[in-house]
Amino acid sequence: MSTQSADREYDSVDVSSLQFWAMGPQERDVRLAELRRNRPVSWQPPAEGGMMAPENDGYWAVTSHELIKHVSTHPELFCSGEGIQMEEIPQDILEAASGFLAMDGEKHMTMRKLVSTAFTPKQIKKLDESIRERAVGIVDRLLDLGEGDFVQNVSKQMPMNTFYEIAGLPEQYRDQAAHNADEMAGWNDPDVAAGREPAQVLADGTIGNLTIGYEFAELTRSCPRDDVWSNMIDAEIDGKSLTDEELATMFVLLSFAGNDTTRTSISLGTKAFLENPDQLAYLLEDFDGRIANAVEEVLRWVSPIMTFRRTATQDTELGGRQIRKGDWVVMFYASGNRDETVFADPWTFDISRKPQGHVAFGGGGPHFCIGSFLAKSMLRHMFDQIFHRVPDLSLTEPELLVGNFAGAVKRMHAATGCPVAH
Numbered sequence: 481m482s483t484q485s486a487d488r489e490y491d492s493v494d495v496s497s498l499q500f501w502a503m504g505p506q507e508r509d510v511r512l513a514e515l516r517r518n519r520p521v522s523w524q525p526p527a528e529g530g531m532m533a534p535e536n537d538g539y540w541a542v543t544s545h546e547l548i549k550h551v552s553t554h555p556e557l558f559c560s561g562e563g564i565q566m567e568e569i570p571q572d573i574l575e576a577a578s579g580f581l582a583m584d585g586e587k588h589m590t591m592r593k594l595v596s597t598a599f600t601p602k603q604i605k606k607l608d609e610s611i612r613e614r615a616v617g618i619v620d621r622l623l624d625l626g627e628g629d630f631v632q633n634v635s636k637q638m639p640m641n642t643f644y645e646i647a648g649l650p651e652q653y654r655d656q657a658a659h660n661a662d663e664m665a666g667w668n669d670p671d672v673a674a675g676r677e678p679a680q681v682l683a684d685g686t687i688g689n690l691t692i693g694y695e696f697a698e699l700t701r702s703c704p705r706d707d708v709w710s711n712m713i714d715a716e717i718d719g720k721s722l723t724d725e726e727l728a729t730m731f732v733l734l735s736f737a738g739n740d741t742t743r744t745s746i747s748l749g750t751k752a753f754l755e756n757p758d759q760l761a762y763l764l765e766d767f768d769g770r771i772a773n774a775v776e777e778v779l780r781w782v783s784p785i786m787t788f789r790r791t792a793t794q795d796t797e798l799g800g801r802q803i804r805k806g807d808w809v810v811m812f813y814a815s816g817n818r819d820e821t822v823f824a825d826p827w828t829f830d831i832s833r834k835p836q837g838h839v840a841f842g843g844g845g846p847h848f849c850i851g852s853f854l855a856k857s858m859l860r861h862m863f864d865q866i867f868h869r870v871p872d873l874s875l876t877e878p879e880l881l882v883g884n885f886a887g888a889v890k891r892m893h894a895a896t897g898c899p900v901a902h
């Protein structure tokens with residue numbers, strides 16, 4: 481970590497404080513907009529309240545769409561192997577929690593290839609009917625309940641069961657695995673922490689899913705199935721198959737990456753349509769023709785992952801600022817998705833806007849989200865069922881997770897308006 485000097489005085493617009501992260505997205509964007517318009521690369525103090533080494537003196541906040549793409553697509557300048565969050569995560573937890581998300585180069589590509597074949601458009605197409613059926617079942621249950629927490633009963637159910645079904649994880653593990661993944665995404669939040677130190681919450685979630693990952697690897701070895709996990713057990717890299725440790729880490733990563741993100745998009749996407757009835761009416765006029773664009777707009781609108789970090793591998797220049805080797809560079813995806821030079825009128829939810837390449841799945845480059853096609857298919861089927869079958873749905877204001885990484889929803893009460901009719 482570099483030392484403080486005149487060329488890196490902290491910006492007058494602070495996006496590191498707990499107060500900043502406790503604001504709602506639109507309020508936060510007032511500050512982010514000032515930065516992305518005038519100083520798209522700004523030097524910021526270390527994230528307040530996080531796990532930080534005493535010598536950590538800050539990070540570069542990258543807030544424009546263009547520069548987020550630049551950082552994402554230049555892994556030779558900005559690497560992931562030294563961490564991906566705004567806090568100092570202990571190395572052992574980082575490796576266990578992030579898997580190949582926090583790897584670089586050849587090692588990253590090899591591990592990524594092992595799973596990416598399960599998530600290609602062709603593979604996802606094969607899953608289409610089962611995803612549709614799952615969406616039907618979830619909405620059947622919502623209608624049976626009449627009302628309840630939308631996050632628990634609806635949004636959570638789709639990604640959790642879809643990914644664990646693809647992997648072949650037995651049902652009895654699923655709730656606990658999703659709960660552990662939630663702790664990993666929400667360790668900063670006092671509700672999630674329930675009295676524990678943030679580092680403890682992260683460790684609990686990670687170790688919990690590592691333990692399930694080990695048991696799952698053993699189970700799969702002893703009784704192979706025809707699914708993604710069984711294929712990974714059979715796969716070989718340079719003549720060597722994956723160890724149980726590698727499989728367990730892979731399980732931790734996929735549980736973490738796939739659950740909370742898609743859940744948030746379903747929750748806040750549904751809310752966005754209910755708050756913009758003209759957009760919902762426009763979608764329903766030609767659902768099949770408009771849903772693909774609508775899903776892209778939901779992802780831009782929601783930005784379920786708000787930030788991602790890289791570390792500079794060498795001295796370089798970014799947006800007119802001198803970056804030194806070892807500096808932390810944090811991309812603010814939520815800001816990139818409101819960049820008015822790319823998205824006209826960015827605070828208007830407009831499903832007819834031509835997709836301009838939102839950065840909800842990352843800004844391109846080697847770490848671009850593996851699950852993007854799967855996530856989009858889940859969103860499409862959920863919106864199809866929700867909006868066609870629950871016309872009188874109402875939702876309360878979402879209770880948002882506190883933290884600087886996942887912009888997740890903790891709770892949001894739903895009422896269907898017709899308790900028993902299907």
Ligand code: HEM
Binds near residue numbers: 580581582733738843
């Ligand atoms: C709306 C839902 C989702 C969003 C917004 C999302 C977002 C992201 C983002 C921002 C990244 C990091 C990109 C980067 O560093 O350049 C990422 C990576 C990743 N995502 Fe997703 N994701 C979603 C759903 C999923 C799903 C459903 C899965 C799989 C089950 C998944 C698996 C992964 C994996 C494995 C990586 C690491 C890729 C790598 O490092 O090579 N994601 N995702």
